[in-house]
Amino acid sequence: MVKAPFFGKKQHTRFFSLYTVAAVIIFVLLAALIEYAVLYRSIRSKKNAYQNAVMQAGDRLNFTMREMQRLSHMLMINADVQGFVTQGTVEQGSPDIQKIIDAQRQLSYVKPVHPVIEDIFIYSKTSDYLLEADNAFFDIDAMYSSLFEFKDLNSGQWRSEYLRPVYMNKWMAETSITTNGVSRNVLIFSQTFPLQNSSANTGKLMMLLKSSHFDSVIEPLFIYPKTQVFIADSQKQVLFMRAPKDASYAQSVMESVFFDRTETDSFASFTHKINGKKYLAFVRPLKASNTFCIVLVPLADMLKAVEVRRFVLPPLILVLLFACAFYFVKLPAGRLRFMPQREGSFLQHGEESFKPVQDTEPEACTVQEADSKTVGRILSYIEANYSNPLLNLSQMAEDFSIKENFLYYFFRSRIHKSFAQYLEDFRLEKAKSIIEADIKEPVHTLAEKCGYANSQTFRRAFKKKYGLTPSEFKQRVFAESGEL
Numbered sequence: 332m333v334k335a336p337f338f339g340k341k342q343h344t345r346f347f348s349l350y351t352v353a354a355v356i357i358f359v360l361l362a363a364l365i366e367y368a369v370l371y372r373s374i375r376s377k378k379n380a381y382q383n384a385v386m387q388a389g390d391r392l393n394f395t396m397r398e399m400q401r402l403s404h405m406l407m408i409n410a411d412v413q414g415f416v417t418q419g420t421v422e423q424g425s426p427d428i429q430k431i432i433d434a435q436r437q438l439s440y441v442k443p444v445h446p447v448i449e450d451i452f453i454y455s456k457t458s459d460y461l462l463e464a465d466n467a468f469f470d471i472d473a474m475y476s477s478l479f480e481f482k483d484l485n486s487g488q489w490r491s492e493y494l495r496p497v498y499m500n501k502w503m504a505e506t507s508i509t510t511n512g513v514s515r516n517v518l519i520f521s522q523t524f525p526l527q528n529s530s531a532n533t534g535k536l537m538m539l540l541k542s543s544h545f546d547s548v549i550e551p552l553f554i555y556p557k558t559q560v561f562i563a564d565s566q567k568q569v570l571f572m573r574a575p576k577d578a579s580y581a582q583s584v585m586e587s588v589f590f591d592r593t594e595t596d597s598f599a600s601f602t603h604k605i606n607g608k609k610y611l612a613f614v615r616p617l618k619a620s621n622t623f624c625i626v627l628v629p630l631a632d633m634l635k636a637v638e639v640r641r642f643v644l645p646p647l648i649l650v651l652l653f654a655c656a657f658y659f660v661k662l663p664a665g666r667l668r669f670m671p672q673r674e675g676s677f678l679q680h681g682e683e684s685f686k687p688v689q690d691t692e693p694e695a696c697t698v699q700e701a702d703s704k705t706v707g708r709i710l711s712y713i714e715a716n717y718s719n720p721l722l723n724l725s726q727m728a729e730d731f732s733i734k735e736n737f738l739y740y741f742f743r744s745r746i747h748k749s750f751a752q753y754l755e756d757f758r759l760e761k762a763k764s765i766i767e768a769d770i771k772e773p774v775h776t777l778a779e780k781c782g783y784a785n786s787q788t789f790r791r792a793f794k795k796k797y798g799l800t801p802s803e804f805k806q807r808v809f810a811e812s813g814e815l
Contacts, residue, residue, distance in 0.1 A: 377633055381554075385626050396520075396622070403522050406438075418455065418457065420460075451464055454536075455533070472487075481493075493521065498535070501522070503518070503521055504570050545562075547751070552626055553743075558629075560626050561627075562623070564622050598613075598616070605627070609631075611633060613628075614626075706746065717754065717758055718781060718782045720779075759796050761781050762778075765780065766804055774786050774802065
């Protein structure tokens with residue numbers, strides 16, 4: 332007689348142990364799948380939002396650079412400017428000096444047209460004269476280092492780089508220029524005279540554009556702390572860079588496959604590895620200038636920005652579901668021998684795995700004591716120096732003996748405004764207070780007191796903030812006070 336098999340306690344325990352192992356494996360696989368789906372969706376959402384920001388910044392850059400090219404061409408076909416370029420040397424007391432005066436007047440008209448323009452140079456090869464909106468250089472070599480100077484270049488080197496080559500719509504790399512003892516960072520757009528036959532190389536037009544304007548355009552892209560922004564031409568030359576000041580790093584970026592994967596009329600975004608680190612790369616062609624705006628966001632920074640609750644909630648729901656399943660099956664706790672000795676260790680491990688990642692920067696609303704003191708020093712410094720029209724972030728960083736980039740981000744995270752925005756608001760508030768105290772104060776004197784180089788710029792800024800020109804505001808103060 333054959334006896335039926337008997338499942339004893341050992342076999343019964345083994346059955347439930349295998350069941351538990353299978354359940355935990357399914358749990359892990361489901362959790363991993365759900366986490367991947369949540370991560371993919373979150374990253375995709377942030378990527379799309381950031382891509383829109385890059386496109387908007389690229390459109391603004393493209394518009395600005397196209398406007399500069401248009402203004403340069405208007406100057407190059409101007410009769411007074413052409414007369415200066417083709418004119419020879421002028422003897423002392425000669426009436427031909429009028430051509431130089433007329434050409435300089437044209438530059439003074441164009442310079443305030445757009446806030447990005449720092450200065451305009453026109454060079455005549457025939458006379459070897461250099462003209463700018465506020466000055467004329469009749470002996471460039473003698474006047475070069477005393478009145479203006481380009482970074483790391485002597486007069487001969489400057490001529491070789493900027494005056495002698497033939498440039499057609501040439502965008503040149505960011506550099507610094509020192510005029511009247513003040514150093515400013517600029518991008519340069521250069522064009523050779525004449526337009527219809529540039530190979531004749533009779534002169535040059537150079538437009539010096541404020542780097543601070545380009546910084547303001549790309550400022551919305553720095554929502555992630557280690558974002559890097561480049562503007563490069565089709566020859567892979569870096570024109571503008573807000574990234575680690577390392578030439579070898581910039582070269583490795585330019586030698587990557589960006590240009591191989593990007594057409595001139597497309598917007599490219601992809602994941603790319605540079606020097607062992609993964610970046611989310613965005614490439615925006617700036618067709619007006621035949622250049623590219625390249626934005627790199629460390630993938631780790633974008634991952635840190637994902638809300639942690641999105642990761643914690645799915646595993647918790649799964650844990651509850653499996654706990655309910657174990658309860659209804661009435662699985663004895665003693666049969667979970669494959670698990671660690673402490674029942675809570677698995678859950679504890681899960682909590683550690685999904686522990687919220689601390690952001691690399693403190694919250695904007697939390698200002699610690701040290702930061703509060705620094706903010707006080709900064710505001711006191713601005714209050715003491717706001718009347719200086721040459722006050723800028725670079726000078727302030729030098730006086731505080733800190734890096735300009737750190738000061739820039741400190742402003743954004745602690746004072747919640749850019750340096751330029753805070754300074755202009757402060758100056759205009761001072762101007763408003765002065766008018767309310769003394770309506771007889773002339774506008775041009777008021778502009779000087781408040782740190783504006785010219786009264787026209789002051790009028791525009793005042794009207795933009797308060798909706799009234801300074802004169803109109805005076806009238807309103809007079810009407811309310813009834814006194815003159």
